[in-house]
Amino acid sequence: MTIATTGSMNRIINSLPIFLFLFISLFSSPTLAQTPPWVTQTNIYQVFVAKFGGNLQGVQNHLDHLQYLGIKTIWLMPVFKSMSEHGYNTTDYYAIKDSYGNIADLKNLVSAANSKGMKVILDLVMNHAGANHPWFSASDPAQRKDNWFIWSADDKHWQKPWGGGDSWSRDPYAELDRDHNGNAHDDDYFYSVFGATMPDFNYNNPNARKEIIDEFTNVMRFWIKQTGVSGFRCDAARYLAENGPDPSARRDQPATHEIWKQLRANLNAIDPQAILLAEAPTETYAEMLKYYGAGDEFNSAFHFNYQGVLINTLKNERRPGNFFSDLYAIQSHLPPGVQDTLFLSNHDAFTGGRPASQLGGNIAKLKSVAALYLLLSGNPAIYYGEEIGMPGAGSDAAVRQAMNFDLAASQKQDPGSLLNHYTRLLRLRNHYDALRGGITYFAKSAAGGNWDCLACEAGRVALIREYFGEKILVVHNFTSNNQDIRLDLSKTSTGLDIPDGASVHALMGGGDFTAISSANKANYPLGTVFGFTSKILYLGNIPQKYRNAANNYPSYENALTGG
């Protein structure tokens, strides 16, 4: 997308970060705010248990890897009893899959993770059960919950909510009189947008809806009380309620938001610190924002589609014109106390495949795209194996290969490896408030005299992370060529007041920098940024709280040895 860059358009676009700052200041001024909710300043590591140690004990055995990396939240893909390896067709919401272990194993894993400074969240599948769940398949009608599912006399051939296919399946127990009206065969089909093994719950029937919400409230309470987990990643969050045959009437429905708000209120009553994280790959960002409600629905949601913006920046060696508008489409509109979640890929091939495959195994590009998203506002969610450059694309099986722990071990020994690049960046992010909690401001930059703009395509980007006055400058070169970069750090460019006389300290890329002054502010010489590398600069004196006993502060270069 290319946005016309008239003067007035620039002013409108450049005012976005200012609006952002005012918005956040209003709701979370330092004098009012206590500790910010943990979900606003974390990072996430997505674990497919079967592929990451094989079972819960195996995950626990590899916690050192995650702690070394700097991970703060572990998302375990489904661990409940289910019909498949991926686990999204649950057969018992109160039991651990046999091959993964038992409830005590999960409790031990959560305790061990907590003791290493990491929280654990579980995958929760509330749109559908597994077709072998007794609620759907028990021969004893007292065990079945026929009114929890959606029945039809025939296949209505409705498209799936995302278009194409068929949303109905034939009941394997067609002899059952599912609607209890004396006719065994006017209910032989059930609604199931993810196929015959995953019957959708019936949130459209008020009685069933109340019962199902109560049941899932019990499920959440059970796992929080039994194991100490810190929340839930909610699968297929946009598909709960249906409102007719049109595909658009079976996604993002008002009733779906009402249900999540109820679940969130119920969860708050169980544990006010526990979170809900939405998988809601909506068609528009306006629909995505609705999953935050007024801060009373999800605590975070995956920023779907932005993974393509991030990857394409390195694929094309050029940031696209919508780089900031797509970021701000969510981040400038968030209610207080919640956070955006950015990611490069996940377990679903539809999100694009692993970065190593999308970027042709080019380590320099993989490092650059990692720096790009790990240093942006929003919590980064790392898919297991991404940090060591595992390949995989084209099919779900291809993106779900077993974690290569041998490769991880060898990369740990190499200070220049991709693993240690992730480690260095996450350690910086965890250490500096503005890199962890700050919002993102754009700063104009020039290479060879050509100044960019907020909505410009460019082979680089300069941005400032800001958190209650703390400012950290981040500059990326997305091209293979070295760029001699100058920055416009004036308020006109950035929307920020950077005081004259502010000293400048390298947190990545080294070098000595001249203090910011009225004479150089609008044309600040950053110097050479090498191809596919980044610079991080702290603007102002580095406070004592960031320094160790020897008065040193962590930088990218010393992050592995402690600063």
Ligand SMILES: [Ca+2]
């Ligand atoms: Ca039937």
Ligand SMILES: [Ca+2]
């Ligand atoms: Ca019937």
Ligand SMILES: [Ca+2]
């Ligand atoms: Ca549904």
